[in-house]
Every structure is written in structure tokens, then in C-alpha cells.
Amino acid sequence: MNVTVTTDERHATVAPEGRLTAAAAPQLRQAVQDLIDSGSARIVIDMSATDFVDSSGLGALIGALKAARLAGGDLRIAAVPETVRTVLRLTNLDRVLRAHPTAAEAFDAD
Amino acid sequence: MPTDARTTTLEGPADLAFVEATLDALDGLYGAAGDVAPDDRALFQLAVTEVVTNIAEHGLPPGSVHVSATLEVHPTHLAASFTDTALPADVELDEAEMPDPLEESGRGIALAAAALDAFEHERRGGNVWRLRRDRLGSARD
Numbered sequence: 001m002n003v004t005v006t007t008d009e010r011h012a013t014v015a016p017e018g019r020l021t022a023a024a025a026p027q028l029r030q031a032v033q034d035l036i037d038s039g040s041a042r043i044v045i046d047m048s049a050t051d052f053v054d055s056s057g058l059g060a061l062i063g064a065l066k067a068a069r070l071a072g073g074d075l076r077i078a079a080v081p082e083t084v085r086t087v088l089r090l091t092n093l094d095r096v097l098r099a100h101p102t103a104a105e106a107f108d109a110d
Numbered sequence: 111m112p113t114d115a116r117t118t119t120l121e122g123p124a125d126l127a128f129v130e131a132t133l134d135a136l137d138g139l140y141g142a143a144g145d146v147a148p149d150d151r152a153l154f155q156l157a158v159t160e161v162v163t164n165i166a167e168h169g170l171p172p173g174s175v176h177v178s179a180t181l182e183v184h185p186t187h188l189a190a191s192f193t194d195t196a197l198p199a200d201v202e203l204d205e206a207e208m209p210d211p212l213e214e215s216g217r218g219i220a221l222a223a224a225a226l227d228a229f230e231h232e233r234r235g236g237n238v239w240r241l242r243r244d245r246l247g248s249a250r251d
Contacts (some may be wrong), residue, residue, distance in 0.1 A: 021133070059215050066212065086152060091211070092211050
């Protein structure tokens with residue numbers, strides 16, 4: 001899977017493309033950790049190109065959320081496909097990982 | 111709706127590459143069937159990935175487990191079975207609970223169970239895992 005990282009003055013965006021499973025989860029964790037290490041702890045996971053997420057992918061998202069908050073920032077998800085929303089609901093993670101319509105507006109309320 | 115089952119099989123070392131190969135095979139099967147509803151596709155794919163990832167990550171001894179998989183699309187249901195050579199697993203499928211939302215692991219079996227209508231584990235030398243999801247619109251018992 002490809003993980004694309006972009007940053008602007010408000011937040012960083014990580015866009016995983018394809019299936020977010022055990023094989024890809026370490027890439028996502030590393031991308032988020034690299035951002036935090038470089039001082040960007042306000043992170044949006046843009047899921048517009050994410051086909052599928054399983055429990056390994058969810059674990060990586062939760063780990064990334066905790067790391068971002070520990071660094072004084074936050075992690076939000078955006079452009080979440082319906083299939084991924086279904087999995088978030090099944091695990092009650094829709095309350096922890098708040099979904100925003102687009103990456104651009106994920107931090108708008110702050 | 112087609113009246114025949116579509117089946118695909120694969121086997122290999124139980125690793126994360128095998129997980130991806132299984133998901134690719136399932137995608138191919140869905141493509142061939144052409145009429146599997148999105149929810150059925152996604153939730154059965156979820157159950158399949160959880161079970162095969164579990165075998166890859168927790169099968170003992172690590173690095174020497176072999177697994178064979180059968181994936182089936184039937185007019186009324188979706189089915190999969192995995193036979194592995196790991197030490198018999200100590201797992202209670204019907205007691206799996208969803209962990210706290212901030213836990214990073216431990217969701218796999220509970221997620222699979224939530225996505226399936228029948229989920230069985232049998233210790234037979236290694237382990238046999240059987241999964242079935244009734245397709246939406248089919249009679250559920």
C-alpha cells in the first residue's frame with residue numbers, strides 16, 4: 001500500500017491507499033511517528049483512497065491517535081468510505097475516531 | 111442470480127503475504143460473481159482477514175505454519191475454510207468480546223464473529239476454521 005504524507009501550516013495529512021491491514025499497518029504507524037518527531041502532531045488520516053480496514057489497521061489508527069495526543073496534538077479521520085464506517089461502528093470506534101467529511105476541514109473547529 | 115457456487119483455493123506459508131493473497135483471491139471471486147452486495151462483501155472480507163491474520167501472527171511455532179484456504183461464493187451465502195498446521199489454538203469463538211475502544215489489539219475474533227452467521231474452530235492435528243455469512247436477502251436462521 002502507498003501512504004502519502006502532505007503538510008500545511010494547520011495540520012499534516014496522511015493518506016493510506018488500498019487495504020489497511022496487518023501488512024500495511026506498520027507503514028501508517030511509522031508515517032505518523034515521523035510527523036510527530038518532526039513537530040507535527042495535528043494529523044488527519046485521509047481515507048478517501050482506503051479500500052478496507054481490519055483490526056490491525058484499526059490498531060494502527062488507535063496507536064497513532066494516542067501518540068498524537070501524547071505529543072499535544074490530535075488525530076482525526078476524514079473522507080471515510082462506507083465500508084470503513086461499518087467497521088468503525090462494529091467496534092464502537094466511531095466515537096473515538098471522529099470522521100470528518102474532508103481532510104481540509106478536519107481541524108476547522110479548532 | 112447464479113445458481114452455481116464459485117470456489118477458489120490457495121495454500122502457502124502462513125504469513126502476511128498469504129493474508130494479502132487471500133484477500134486478492136476473494137476480490138477475484140467477488141468480481142467473478144458480480145452480484146455480492148457491498149455489505150456482504152465488506153463484512154465477509156473482514157472476517158476472512160481477521161482469521162487468516164490471526165493464523166499468520168499467532169500460529170505456533172512462528173515461521174513454520176502452513177495454511178490452505180478455500181473461499182466460496184454461493185447464491186445464498188459466502189463461505190471460507192482455513193486449515194493450518196499450527197499447534198491447536200486455545201480459543202473460544204463465542205466468548206470473544208470487543209475490547210475497550212482505546213485498546214490497540216484484541217478485536218480480531220470478536221469482529222469476525224460479528225460479521226458471520228456461523229463461525230467454527232476445530233482442533234484436528236492443526237486447526238480448521240470455518241466461516242459462513244448468509245447473504246443479505248437470504249433467509250437467516
